[in-house]
Amino acid sequence: MSQPGNAATETFVAHRNLLFTIAYEMLGSAADAEDVLQETWMKWIGVDLSTVQDRRAYLVRITTRQSLMRLRTLGRRKESYVGPWLPEPLLTAPDVAEDVELADSVSMAMLLVLETLAPTERAVFVLREVFDLDYDEIADAVGKTPAAVRQIAHRARGHVAARRPRGSVSPTDARDAVEAFHRAIETGDVQGLLDRLAPDVVFLGDGGGIKQAALQPITGAEAVAALLAASLPRIGREMSAELAAINGFPALVLRLDGEIDTVIAVHVDNGLITGLYSVRNPEKLSRMARETILHR
Known part of the structure; x- marks a missing residue:
């Protein structure tokens, strides 16, 4: 016993x-x-x-x-925090990508949408929409009545629907975009990458005041293209690049002298890159040494 x-x-x-x-x-x-x-x-x-x-x-x-x-x-x-704050990237196991809803919920793009919710709204949304808990269980967890939780859930769903990426991230589209990024680094085919940018693409860089990164979001294909065109030659000379599964989706990991320097995640909609998320803050890269098992 x-x-x-x-x-x-x-x-x-x-x-x-x-x-x-x-x-x-x-x-x-x-x-x-x-x-x-x-x-x-x-x-x-x-x-x-x-x-x-x-x-x-x-x-x-x-x-x-x-x-x-x-x-x-x-x-x-x-x-x-100095500059944009991005979620801490996770090197995830392959089975995360197989659970489409789980992968979508931990994607960089979705986590940034969750950042716009009030704390209790975020808790209710996550427990209800991702983990499918009933309202009574959620009420116990957040210290509200079931009726109040229903109202909060409704409000949170509306808030997320208005701000979430236009469509669910396709792993195939994400892989194609990341591979285009990889090819651009290895071959100098910058134009091939630029052709994949959506007109309203947004680039966010998180250096946390420790590493150099854009201090403001870079918006629009022309501005993002200029940033990438300036950065890719340096990456190709000084850093190695490899594909990895980050937060359930294909992403790019850049190494300098064998150590992880940058993790770049993407969001793709209708075959075009709508979001680029570059994490350089070394305090946020500690989970990249081993796979993290996520579970619903």
């Missing part, structure tokens, strides 16, 4: 990937998600399991509440 401590550990380990995924989708930061899991564990081991009817729901509730508290702190941190 399992001891209570063993049962608590086994339950936590069984749901750890789910809890991490919830925290990451709420925070956009793997480092903060790991901190939330540590806080969840510390609270979980103090619970009398004989009083818990649904252990998974109980763990989700703890994780959500800890994420909400950290989300508010993170918001204050972002106010003083």
Whole structure:
């Protein structure tokens, strides 16, 4: 017969990937998600399991509440962030791409849309739309009534629908775009890449004040093309480039002297690149050494 401590550990380990995924989708930061899991564990081991009817729901509730508290702190941190703030990229396992809804929900483009939600709206949207929790479970997790949660969910869906990328990211289109980027670096075919840019493409660079990056979004094919045309020759000479699965979709990883320097994710709509997300802040590249398992 399992001891209570063993049962608590086994339950936590069984749901750890789910809890991490919830925290990451709420925070956009793997480092903060790991901190939330540590806080969840510390609270979980103090619970009398004989009083818990649904252990998974109980763990989700703890994780959500800890994420909400950290989300508010993170918001204050972002106010003083140098330049655009981008989510922390994750090197993801191939099975993430196979779950279309999960991959879409953790894509850079979607995480940036979630950033525009208020903390409770974000929690409700993630728990309902991504993890399909019922309203009663969500109400317990966010400390609201089920009726209030329904209203928040409706408002959040409308907010996301108005701001989300025009269409779901096609892995095939994303791969083609990233491969075009790769070819441009290796062969100097800048025009081949520029032809893939949508007229309203947006480039975001995140250096966090540590590495050089654009301090403002670069908008429009002409401006983004000029930036890329200036950058690609340097990348081709000084850096190596490789394809990788980042946040469920193909992306480009640039290395300098063998160390990861930049991760470039893309959003593609109707075959054209509508978003380029370049993360250079070294504090956000620590999760690139190993695959992260995400789970719904």
